[in-house]
Amino acid sequence: xxxxxxxxxxxxxxxxxxxxxxxxxxxxxxxxxxxxxxxxxxxxxxxxxxxxxxxxxxxxxxxxxxxxxxxxxxxxxxxxxxxxxxxxxxxxxxxxxxxxxxxxxxxxxxxxxxxxxxxxxxxxxxxxxxxxxxxxxxxxxxxxxxxxxxxxxxxxxxxxxxxxxxxxxxxxxxxxxxxxxxxxxxxxxxxxxxxxxxxxxxxxxxxxxxxxxxxxxxxxxxxxxxxxxxxxxxxxxxxxxxxxxxxxxxxxxxxxxxxxxx
Numbered sequence: 654x655x656x657x658x659x660x661x662x663x664x665x666x667x668x669x670x671x672x673x674x675x676x677x678x679x680x681x682x683x684x685x686x687x688x689x690x691x692x693x694x695x696x697x698x699x700x701x702x703x704x705x706x707x708x709x710x711x712x713x714x715x716x717x718x719x720x721x722x723x724x725x726x727x728x729x730x731x732x733x734x735x736x737x738x739x740x741x742x743x744x745x746x747x748x749x750x751x752x753x754x755x756x757x758x759x760x761x762x763x764x765x766x767x768x769x770x771x772x773x774x775x776x777x778x779x780x781x782x783x784x785x786x787x788x789x790x791x792x793x794x795x796x797x798x799x800x801x802x803x804x805x806x807x808x809x810x811x812x813x814x815x816x817x818x819x820x821x822x823x824x825x826x827x828x829x830x831x832x833x834x835x836x837x838x839x840x841x842x843x844x845x846x847x848x849x850x851x852x853x854x855x856x857x858x859x860x861x862x863x864x865x866x867x868x869x870x871x872x873x874x875x876x877x878x879x880x881x882x883x884x885x886x887x888x889x890x891x892x893x894x895x896x897x898x899x900x901x902x903x904x905x906x907x908x909x910x911x912x913x914x915x
Contacts (some may be wrong), residue, residue: 667739671734673698673829673860674719681714681730681884682879688714689725690884696829701851701861703892706881707907712720712864715881716831719862720751745777752830756838758814760806760821766793767802770821778825792824793817796850816850829860836867848874859863868911872896880904 674696681689685705696702704712705799717723719743721737730738737747760769761873767789774785793799796816806814815835822830832851836844855861855874866870871892873877877896879905882889888901899905 658701672696673700673733674862675731675912676715676719677729677731679715679718679730680726681711681718681723682726688884689718691728692881692884692886694879694886698860698864699858700876701855701863701874702877702879703875704862704864704879704881705866705868705871705907706887710747711884712881715832715863718834719831720748720753722753749777749825750828752825752827753834754815754818754822754830754832756834758806758811758818758838760814760817762806764805765802766798766804766806766809766817769806769817770824773821774824775833788824789820792820795823795853796820797846810843811839812846815839815847817849819847819850819854823854830854830863832861832865834864834866836864836865838859851853866911868896868908880907882907 672695674694676692676694679689679692680687692711692715704715706712713842715722718725719732728738729736732747733750734845735747736742737744761772764772767786770789770792771785774780775782780788790802793802796819798813798820799810800812800814806817809817834911835851836847839847844867848867851861851863852874875892877889878892879889880895880901882903885904888895888899895904896908899908
């Protein structure tokens, strides 16, 4: 293939790339309260997508539907080519592709850091203890906590505990990691260490969907920002587009109310 042919072929190849995550027509109801109203969203491999919006806009419900911690009412979610909303979907296997980092860490207090990270490798992937612990140590190394492997969660700062939560997700070698308000439970001086880990993961090509109020981090690190309100995606675009020149009046009003955060 000569250079001209190769250059001409590149856009077509990129256009044919299937998204890692594809959400189509997603609805979620609690009784008569519809919290997701037909959401459509594609996330490409290697993207960091930030979802922002006011409390109650459906952000966390959307994220939790993406690994079926919550069940959608209708619509479909496809992860790495597999429909996880299909009736006979193998959730144990599919969830290994979808890392989840929670707001409140969800670590087992009676277990060491190493054991917390290795647990899913042993129980879900059925790895021998030695192999699971080796993988767990590698994941802790990625978040800068290999030297805390034998500590217990209560011996760590909140920022360190959240980094353990990230390591636990990474140890499964997921295709995508979902972050649900990963810094909102942290003291302000501890936020930076968690955001640095997320920035390093992005640099390494990890696909991430992040629900967060860290607007300045979204401006600096996100590939795309999605603004949600009332269970719908109101607009989306690059950080420069959404923060610098929002098209929708509702987006403008929201960003004006949180302007001290970016």
